Amino acid sequence: MDNRQAIQQSIREQGDKIRKLKAEKAAKTEVDEEVAKLLDLKAQLGDEPTPKTVLKTPKGTRDYSPKQMAIREGVFKVIVDCFKRHGAETIDTPVFELKETLTGKYGEDSKLIYDLQDQGGELLSLRYDLTVPFARYVAMNKIAKIKRYHIAKVYRRDNPAMTRGRYREFYQCDFDIAGQYDPMIPDAECIKIVYEILDNLKLGNFVIKVNHRLILDGLFEVCGVPKDKFRTVCSSVDKLDKTFWEDVRGEMIDDKGLDPISADKIGEYVQLNGNDCEGGHRVLAITLVRFDMSLARGLDYYTGVIYEAVLEGAELVKSNSKSKEQIGVGSVAGGGRYDGLVGMFAAKGKKVPCVGVSIGIERLFSIMEAKMERGNQEVRTVETEVLVASAQPNMLEERLRLCKELWDAGIKAEISYKANPKMLDQYQYAEKAVIPFLAVIGEQELKDGVVTLRDTKTREETPVPRADLVSTIKQKCCSNSI
Amino acid sequence: MDNRQAIQQSIREQGDKIRKLKAEKAAKTEVDEEVAKLLDLKAQLGDEPTPKTVLKTPKGTRDYSPKQMAIREGVFKVIVDCFKRHGAETIDTPVFELKETLTGKYGEDSKLIYDLQDQGGELLSLRYDLTVPFARYVAMNKIAKIKRYHIAKVYRRDNPAMTRGRYREFYQCDFDIAGQYDPMIPDAECIKIVYEILDNLKLGNFVIKVNHRLILDGLFEVCGVPKDKFRTVCSSVDKLDKTFWEDVRGEMIDDKGLDPISADKIGEYVQLNGNDCEGGHRVLAITLVRFDMSLARGLDYYTGVIYEAVLEGAELVKSNSKSKEQIGVGSVAGGGRYDGLVGMFAAKGKKVPCVGVSIGIERLFSIMEAKMERGNQEVRTVETEVLVASAQPNMLEERLRLCKELWDAGIKAEISYKANPKMLDQYQYAEKAVIPFLAVIGEQELKDGVVTLRDTKTREETPVPRADLVSTIKQKCCSNSI
Structure with a gap:
């Protein structure tokens, strides 16, 4: 009976938890997950009818209701219109790739790749982004130049935070320019595209942070970081938008074996920058571009300019914060130049320079949905006349x-x-x-x-x-x- | 050296095979697959530079080029316009589901489900169709009635035949009506939708075959099939559009242990029917509907009317044919009534009757592409003005x-x-x-x-x-x- 009482106690606690979540108007997916746990507990008692199947979507994924789809399609329209306005064509690639296609492209993030079970065929993995499949496509078809967009789902076995728009299955909207061109012209167009899309979506103020991998590499060299640690230190610096400098410093020293003196020097640079040195992108007259030395981007493959767009004003709490410090909702778009990626696939290592941008649509959906909810706006889900x-x-x-x-x-x-x-x-x-x-x-x-x-x-x-x-x-x- | 010579011989043979494929203008994906094998062989010799990665998409999948995308989007537009014209809203569900969500829904086809590797989380599988996820969605959200469409990729670890439009990753375009309504009204609308879409795509003559699971069950009973063999015999009959009666008969007797007398009786029925008893669906004035007793549909979950649309005229050779008998390109759309599926998910087994249709888009693409190629039609891939x-x-x-x-x-x-x-x-x-x-x-x-x-x-x-x-x-x- 002791065990039974323990379960009953758990059921009461779980019930409280669900009621609290509901009172807080938590996301439906979150509530559903907790309800599933409650049903599991009740099933253990054995005197309740067990549901035949746990009714939920996999962790970190969600269904879209007709209303959410109407919002989603509205956002997609703004994005596709922009991509088409800039003369892009579109391609599609499979949801999974040969595992070896993805291997060695994502640095430390590779552990988040979803693998398929080996069912007597090829070793396959779900795509992690649309950039590596694009590079594979360009190399495989021996394409010298292409300007394409691709809107599709990608998969990351990351820790989901669905209320903040972080999922395991999510959409990316990518625009890339591949080809040998004069410096910075395609790069500028990518930044202009980010600007146009965020401006058209009318989600509030935003800023586009810009940095350059070679500047970062120079900074690391000056700070005394050994060359073979450039990428791993870079991926630590990239966490600065989510965690505090002290934690990033600790990771660099304890986990990655960096000399504390080097770490402190890096700290001086990346903390000094970011807020004061505003500048506009001269030619395209975008006034919201800001040079930011703390911007690193986690992925290994960037070789030149990198950028990230951040919405201001939306509330988000840093993951390990004790005091509730308010910071931006985080990156809603990002990208950069990756001149070496296609060459990793080409048989003779033939390089095709590339630059691109990816719009992180789930956060935009979350904000848009919240806005609709607040405004009590009716969304029509059918077009019947x-x-x-x-x-x-x-x-x-x-x-x-x-x-x-x-x-x-x-x-x-x-x-x-x-x-x-x-x-x-x-x-x-x-x-x-x-x-x-x-x-x-x-x-x-x-x-x-x-x-x-x-x-x-x-x-x-x-x-x-x-x-x-x-x-x-x-x-x-x-x-x-x- | 013997081994080396054997490899060199294989290389020569593989080279011949590729040249032959190219001369026959075989599909690029097929040629690429053989080229990959050739490169593998060459790599075994050790005196050729090995490409860093095998440049191919996984077996049974393909990339879409900008030109193919333009065609695909044209086909999607016709389909979505039709679904919207009939007042449907749209939903989306994740690409993978909990494995248990898919278990026990597809009968003998379950072996074709792609599983994800157990990476310390839930047991997951790629969706096999959009119908089971839809039923899960309806049950999970306690929906009493909905008319929805869903266009998305599904996954089957089947033997691919890409020149005939049979892939492991392919699109389905589904339209379903869930809810308690008066008999045959939603069913008729589904057939009307198949008619409108095929008529609007202008791919040539087609016929919509119609049957009913209860009629099939009655037929099986009359022929002396034991009740517990209804579904498995049904799935054998379903193969009649791809293989000959003799093979289906053999499978029923040898693999499924059916009495030969029962098998022969079934044979009389399913072979007598199909061509002569033309009739129109009275109310919606569709003249291309034909009652066909040999139509079975492979999936377990159908409970009432079933249908399948077949394009006529397109060439296809039965898989085990010695003489090259010409038959239709095969089914391009199909569906039926499945009144029990939602109840399999609902906690108290609450049933929600459903009827739906799925358009098999890949075959339509293949035909459309071939048509464009023949007509030498220019397809614009950008909209730049x-x-x-x-x-x-x-x-x-x-x-x-x-x-x-x-x-x-x-x-x-x-x-x-x-x-x-x-x-x-x-x-x-x-x-x-x-x-x-x-x-x-x-x-x-x-x-x-x-x-x-x-x-x-x-x-x-x-x-x-x-x-x-x-x-x-x-x-x-x-x-x-x-």
Whole structure:
């Protein structure tokens, strides 16, 4: 009985935890995870029916509801429009690659790669970003120049923090320019793209931090870092936006064996910079670009300019902070130049210089969703223009026939799936789904060769000759700009 | 040396194989796979430089080039427009699910599920279709009714046949209606949707085969099949579109232990039907629906009406055929009613009836690509409207400035990434990428406050006041309907 009492105690505690989360309006995914734990506990008692399957998505992943999808598609549209405005074409690559394709490209982050089980075939891993597959594509197809965008999911077995938009499965929106060109022209366009997208999304103030890998390397050399530790020290410096200098210093000295004198010298540089030396990118007249020596970017493959865009104002607490210091939501876009990556794949090591940028869309979604929630904004999840309706019995065939006419004319139309639906139910459905018009038919309408067109908002009803119905709806919906 | 000679012999044979494939204009992916094998063999000799990585995508997967993407997006547009026309909203689910979510849903096909490596977390599998995740979503969110579409990649560790559009990673475009409605109304809409999409894609004649799981079950009972063998016999019958009756009969008797008398009775039924009993779906006036008793659908979860659309005319050879019998390209869409699936997930087994359809897009792509190739059709992969150009040196900043004006006005514009590009190169680039206009600036244009607008096709040049450039381009591009 002791064990049973312990479980009952755990159930009570877990119940409290869930109620607290709900009171705090925690993310649904988080609540669901805790509910699953509660159900597990209850199942251990054995006197509750066990659910057949734990109903959850894998850790660090989430479903998108129709409403979230509507928001997501809106954000994607802004991004794709921008990429197309800059003349990019698009490609797609598989979700998994040969494991060896990804090996040796990500430095310390390689441990976060998801591997597939060896089921008697090739050794495969889920893609970690879209940049390495892009470099593989360029090398494999012997492409000398390409400007492409790619929007797709990538996978990282990282510690998820879903309320802050950090997932294990998430979208990247990448724009890259490959080819031998004159210095800094494609680089400037990438920064301009980040600017345009964040400006168009209207999520508040942001700043684009810029640095250069060669400057960082020079800094490390001056500070007395041995050459073979450049990359690993770089990946420590990269953590400065999430943790405090003391921790980064500790990691460099304790874990990576750096001389404390070198570490302190690095500290002087990276802490002095960042806030005061504002400058504009002259040619493209972007005033929000800031040179920042603490910007490092974790990945191994960067060789030149690197950049990162940070939204200001959104609240985020540094992971090991005791006092609740408020800092930015973190990076929402980043990228840089990687001139060596394609050469790692090319049979003769032929290099193709590349520069690119990746938009971190999940954080933008999180902010956008919160904004919609706050503003109590209605998001329409369907585009239906007309509900074909009838109040009389035995009109199913006639409703279907009218609906078919509308579909065939390219009009977005729905009907109730009931054989004899009530008129009130149909009105309510149209109002709830914000369908602008109802096309109502009955015995009288059929006899007169008309359809009663009802405006859902004004409730005004007009008889329209059946032959004119399509053109009337097209005209009305067009003027309503649906 | 014997071993060395054996390898050299293999290299010669492999070389012949590749040359033969190239002569036959085999798919690039197939050739690449064989080239990779050749390089492996050469590496074994040790006197050739080994490429650093085998440059290929995993077996059964492929990259999409910009041209293929343009075709793919065209096909998606037709499909999404149709789904939206029928009032569907969209959702998204993760690429992988808990392994237990997929367990016990696919019958004999379960062996084709891709598992992820157990890396100290949950046991995960790549989704096998979009239907089971949809059922999990409906149960998890306690949804009583929803009409949704979902376009995403699914994964099957099947034997790929890429020239016939059979991949291990491929897209499904699903439309499903969940909810308690009057009989056959949502079912009819699904068939109508298949009809509309195939009709709009204009890929030639097609037929939609329809059957019902309960009729099949009745048939099996009449033929003396024991109840516990219904599903496994069903999955044998499903192979009839790919292999011959004799093989299906053999599988039923030898592998599944069916009484030969029962098998022969089944054979009478499924072979008698299929071609003669044409009928139209009365209400939606689709004349291409055909009742077909040999249609079985492999998956376990169907409970009612099932259907499959087959394109006619496209050549395909049955897998074990000795004489080259010509049959259809195979199923390009399929689906049916599955009233029990959501209940498998719901804690109290609460059922939500569902009916849906899935469009098999890869085969449609293959046919579309072949059609484009044959017709020698140009596919535009970028949407750029204007190339900002100059022949004079030191005009980079001015070009960037003008480009920025166009971008900020929403016009799709590009510039050369060279500091001092040649005019001829810029003309040729515009012609090759089918960019309709060039906006040319030089000292004189700057002094006069104009831009020379050049029509790429007619080569006509007009000076346009700088202030009117945006409106002039918008008007011209609109009238060209770009």
